[in-house]
Amino acid sequence: QVQLVESGGGLVQPGGSLRLACVASGFTFSGIGMQWYRQAPGKERESVAEISTTGGTVNYADSVKGRFTISRDNGKSTLYLQMNSLKPEDTGVYYCNAFPIAFNYWGQGTQVTVSS
Numbered sequence: 001q002v003q004l005v006e007s008g009g010g011l012v013q014p015g016g017s018l019r020l021a022c023v024a025s026g027f028t029f030s031g032i033g034m035q036w037y038r039q040a041p042g043k044e045r046e047s048v049a050e051i052s053t054t055g056g057t058v059n060y061a062d063s064v065k066g067r068f069t070i071s072r073d074n075g076k077s078t079l080y081l082q083m084n085s086l087k088p089e090d091t092g093v094y095y096c097n098a099f100p101i102a103f104n105y106w107g108q109g110t111q112v113t114v115s116s
Contacts, residue, residue: 002026002105004096009110016086020110022079022096030074035099036081038112040092049081050099063089086114 008020020036035050049060049070058070069082079096093109 002103004107006107006110009112011113013116017084020081024077029077033099034079037095038092088114090114
């Protein structure tokens with residue numbers, strides 16, 4: 001069955017960086033577009049970045065453009081999100097899932113807290 005395991009979150013000061021990882025299993029990772037989402041406290045889950053099967057096409061939410069970079073390693077079935085110049089509004093739980101249609105299954109996510 002589908003499994004998505006996110007990691008790499010933590011507490012970081014404004015302006016800092018984090019690199020998130022999502023290890024996928026239970027499906028053919030290289031054949032599925034992938035996406036990072038985040039959910040801030042009291043808000044709905046929102047899309048942050050998406051990437052095509054080969055990594056040749058990426059798109060970002062306006063709020064993270066120029067600061068975040070999505071990438072993937074199909075050989076390792078792993079999705080990444082490099083987050084630089086972090087802001088307090090980037091705080092939330094970050095999840096990965098399929099794109100354009102998410103799986104019904106969601107991993108536990110990884111908490112990112114940006115605070116001084």
